[in-house]
Amino acid sequence: MRILGIETSCDETSAAIVDDGVHLVSQVTATQMAVHAQFGGVVPEVASRRHVVDITRVVEQTLADAEVTFAHLDAIAVTCGPGLLGSLLVGVSAAKGYAISTGKPLIGVHHIAGHVAAATLTTQNQAGVQPPFLCLVVSGGHTELLTVDESFTFTRLGGTRDDAAGEAYDKVARLLGLAYPGGPKVDQLAAEGDPAAFNFPRAYLDDEGFDFSFSGLKSAVNNELTKRRNRREAYEVRDVCASFQQAVIDVLVEKTRRAIAHTGMSRIVCAGGVAANRGLRQALGSLGQELGVDVVFPPLEFCTDNAAMIASAAYYRALHGKFSPLSLNAYAQLPLTAWQSW
Ligand code: KG4
Ligand code: ZN
Numbered sequence: 321m322r323i324l325g326i327e328t329s330c331d332e333t334s335a336a337i338v339d340d341g342v343h344l345v346s347q348v349t350a351t352q353m354a355v356h357a358q359f360g361g362v363v364p365e366v367a368s369r370r371h372v373v374d375i376t377r378v379v380e381q382t383l384a385d386a387e388v389t390f391a392h393l394d395a396i397a398v399t400c401g402p403g404l405l406g407s408l409l410v411g412v413s414a415a416k417g418y419a420i421s422t423g424k425p426l427i428g429v430h431h432i433a434g435h436v437a438a439a440t441l442t443t444q445n446q447a448g449v450q451p452p453f454l455c456l457v458v459s460g461g462h463t464e465l466l467t468v469d470e471s472f473t474f475t476r477l478g479g480t481r482d483d484a485a486g487e488a489y490d491k492v493a494r495l496l497g498l499a500y501p502g503g504p505k506v507d508q509l510a511a512e513g514d515p516a517a518f519n520f521p522r523a524y525l526d527d528e529g530f531d532f533s534f535s536g537l538k539s540a541v542n543n544e545l546t547k548r549r550n551r552r553e554a555y556e557v558r559d560v561c562a563s564f565q566q567a568v569i570d571v572l573v574e575k576t577r578r579a580i581a582h583t584g585m586s587r588i589v590c591a592g593g594v595a596a597n598r599g600l601r602q603a604l605g606s607l608g609q610e611l612g613v614d615v616v617f618p619p620l621e622f623c624t625d626n627a628a629m630i631a632s633a634a635y636y637r638a639l640h641g642k643f644s645p646l647s648l649n650a651y652a653q654l655p656l657t658a659w660q661s662w
């Protein structure tokens with residue numbers, strides 16, 4: 321089954337063709353990072369206008385690179401939520417237009433389902449894994465702990481109650497005057513700093529559940545920096561980065577440890593943009609070794625937003641005959657459970 325995926329939920333205009341949910345045939349991604357970096361974060365109105373400019377070229381190039389036409393496709397998949405509404409609407413409208421004009425079935429995909437499906441993609445260097453597995457999704461917009469069963473159905477254990485992990489990285493980076501997106505920069509500086517220099521809070525560790533909170537951590541960093549700046553006390557940016565990162569990792573790893581005990585699952589997938597974080601990779605790797613469970617990170621190119629993961633998630637929908645009507649809409653908020661019941 322050959323599916324064209326389209327992803328425009330944030331600041332990447334991406335299209336990809338994936339065979340049988342696992343083999344990437346071609347992918348083209350137009351990133352807007354440089355445009356938004358000038359503003360220190362994604363500007364929604366600018367993002368949607370850029371998607372309009374790029375979408376047709378990106379889809380046509382993806383088909384050309386694969387040396388196929390729409391006639392060779394079995395379905396057209398698109399991220400329909402959650403995300404920036406204006407950005408999502410560009411992808412959804414384009415996908416609907418292609419579906420109407422070619423007669424190919426349409427599949428609306430939940431963005432988090434895409435991040436999870438990234439682990440099933442096979443590259444030259446890494447074989448994809450198939451569910452069941454436990455999944456920690458950590459991105460700029462989401463922090464979720466889920467179980468994924470054989471039929472690619474999700475059960476949510478918990479998630480963030482405020483900021484996502486990646487959002488906290490980006491906000492702390494901004495407080496430190498680092499360029500957007502700050503996550504990779506904080507990661508890099510953290511490697512050279514002292515993780516015990518500051519004792520930042522680890523929220524919800526006393527809580528039995530699987531929820532997270534990162535906004536208090538961001539405020540704690542802000543308070544510490546403000547205090548030091550007011551007193552004209554020097555501090556090492558790399559120590560702030562290392563201590564902040566350690567607080568994030570401690571919570572993510574501890575909640576994952578408890579989720580493994582709770583579900584008895586023997587494979588964990590860590591997906592989303594923050595899965596690129598070296599400290600988190602190391603810490604989850606050690607947890608896996610300690611508990612004798614398999615820890616999987618999708619290939620780096622499929623951790624941040626991309627269309628291959630959307631085409632891959634759509635494959636499981638298609639297998640179960642779950643296609644979307646042409647009345648498919650875009651949703652800024654879209655609970656995973658609501659999408660699953662479509
Ligand atoms: O999954 P993604 O591309 O977009 C969303 O769906 O949100 O994730 C982007 C997020 C940004 O917040 C970025 O700062 C963060 O992932 N990120 C990282 C790293 N690389 C990307 N955070 C920490 N360490 C990294 N190495
Ligand atoms: Zn994402």
